[in-house]
Structure formats: structure tokens, C-alpha cells
Amino acid sequence: MGRPQMSAEDNLLRLVEAEDSDENNYHLQDQVGFILRKAHQRHVSIFASHIGDLTPPQFAALAKLYDIGETSQNQLGTLIAMDAATVKGVIDRLKARGLVEVSKHEVDKRRLLVNLTPEGREAIERLIPLARAITEETLAPLTAKETATFLRLLAKLA
Amino acid sequence: MGRPQMSAEDNLLRLVEAEDSDENNYHLQDQVGFILRKAHQRHVSIFASHIGDLTPPQFAALAKLYDIGETSQNQLGTLIAMDAATVKGVIDRLKARGLVEVSKHEVDKRRLLVNLTPEGREAIERLIPLARAITEETLAPLTAKETATFLRLLAKLA
DNA sequence: CTGATATCATTTGCATACGAATGAATTTGC
């Protein structure tokens, strides 16, 4: 308890007593959640090095609006996997920068419609090539075959 | 431009003109960063359903301290992949709950040593079995073989 | 038709996450 670190002998003793280190040792660095968090961090860092003035969630919102056109804030959130509170903040910031504009749904007065401005459309068209490079750099440690396998398995987990 | 959504005919036209849809269509939902973010979200959600009173980063800090014993706040941050500002917040909250205690390094007065309290040790010993269940549930969509492959490739990306 | 439900958006509070700036202490280079 009071010791700052276990000695090599302590570790050996534990292994001998346990007869199976995997049963008794918990290695944080081997846990899928921890590695997932680190892989995500690395990707965000690569993203920032290519696209400094937009975050991945902001980019996702623009890319999805470019893909599907005007939609409600709520629906957009569903499509880019953000809850209502988060998507509101993202849209507020994009709106403040003139990349999206919002309007009220004529029929259903609860809904807030969101759409790209011409500036937003220009921005996303300019950024998509950079996004391809980001994807490429993120996957650079893998071969083409590994990439295909990885994306298939990752999609099953997401 | 003014149209909220492309018609089926528009899409067909684009495909015909491009002779290769992958070159001209950007599908957010196929990008590694987007799927990585969703997989991470799913894991955090599973974590919260098993361990409601601790976040994954807080758990990581406790687990690492349990593994290596007392260390500096900075070193701990390196080991659990958190920058200095983030780790400070995590440690502050664990300290407020009596799970860790801090002290000054006698020799190097810049360093803040962090260690588990007896309560923190009890907590992490109690939680590690739950963490194993969390890992299992996160990986449940994959077979054993797929899991091994996935973890190997994920580690290469992280 | 109307009360109960459900949906959409907003707000608040808390917890990562990181860049940048700052101050204190240590180490390095010459």
C-alpha cells in the first residue's frame, strides 16, 4: 500500500500464485475503450493539422448538409450522431460564421430548418479534398487490405 | 443550389459523368474518423451503463495508479493519454471524492505526486471486474477471431 | 374534441479535451 511501486519480485510472486497473469492483471493499455479513445484522439489531431479552422463535428454538419440539403436541426443531429444539446452548439457556431443559416419550418413550428449558405457550400467543397487526405493519413499505418478489414470491423462496433 | 436535395436523376447524372462514384461522392458515414467517433461514443455509453459514478478517464487514472503506484500528475497524464490541463481536472475530481491523494515531491518541487487512497484502492479493485464486462460488451458484435484482428489493427492506429 | 403522449428545441450543469499563456523549478550548454 504505502509503496509507490511494486517490485519485480512482487510481480513474479503474483504470477506464480495466480498461475495465469491474464486472470489477475488488468492492463488498461490493452482495453478496447482505452485504445479507441487514443485512436480517436490521434485522428482529431490529424484533422486539426489539415483543417485548422473547423472541428470534426462542424465539418460533419457541413458535409451532411451538403449531402442531403436543408433539414431540421434534430434530424441533422441524428444523421451525424450528436444529441440535441451538442448539435445546437455546433450549428450556433457555424451560423455565427455565416456557413449555415436557419429558418422556421412553415408547417411544424417546433422545427428549426438548417441549410448551407453559399459560403458554407464553398467551404465544404474546398474542404472535402482535405478530408480525403485526413482519412488517408489516419489510415496510413495500415495496408490497403488491413484498412478494408479494419473499417468493416469498426463499423460493426459503431 | 437552391434545391434542398438532389433528385435521383441528378445522382444518376453525376454517376454517369464521373464513371466512378467514389471519386466524386464524399460519404461521411464511411470515413474512418466519423465511425471512430461513433464507436467511441458507443463504448462510453456501455461504460456508463455498468459504472455510473465514474467516467472512463477517471477509471483510467485509478487503474493506472493501481498498476504502477504513486507517480507525478504529469507522468500519469502521459500514461493515460491526457494532456496536463485535462489530467488536472480528473485528479481534482477524484481527490474531491477521496479516491486519490496528492503530495509534493520532496526533491523536485515542481512535481505533484498522486496516489490512491485506501478508498480508491477498494474502488478500483471492485470496478475492475465490471471493466472486463464493459470490454466484453463493447466487443460483443465481433467474433473472437475478429476481436483479435480488430485490436491488433486498432492498436496500430492509436 | 380533449387530455395524455410524444417530439423538437433550448437551457443548465458537469466532464472531458486541447491550445496558449504563465509562473515556478530544474536541467542543459557553454
Place this chain on the structure above:
DNA sequence: GCAAATTCATTCGTATGCAAATGATATCAG
């Protein structure tokens, strides 16, 4: 041995991310 560079911790600002509560509107059930 001392100035410069580095390291450690803190603080500030900004941006997700989510739970919970609230208000407005829409839909459903009887």
C-alpha cells in the same frame, strides 16, 4: 556557474458530449 532551454503544474478560453429539466408544438386515444 549562469543564462537559456526545458519541464511541471496551473489557468483561461473554446468546443464537444450527455443527462435532466423545461416550454412549445404536434399527434394520439378515447
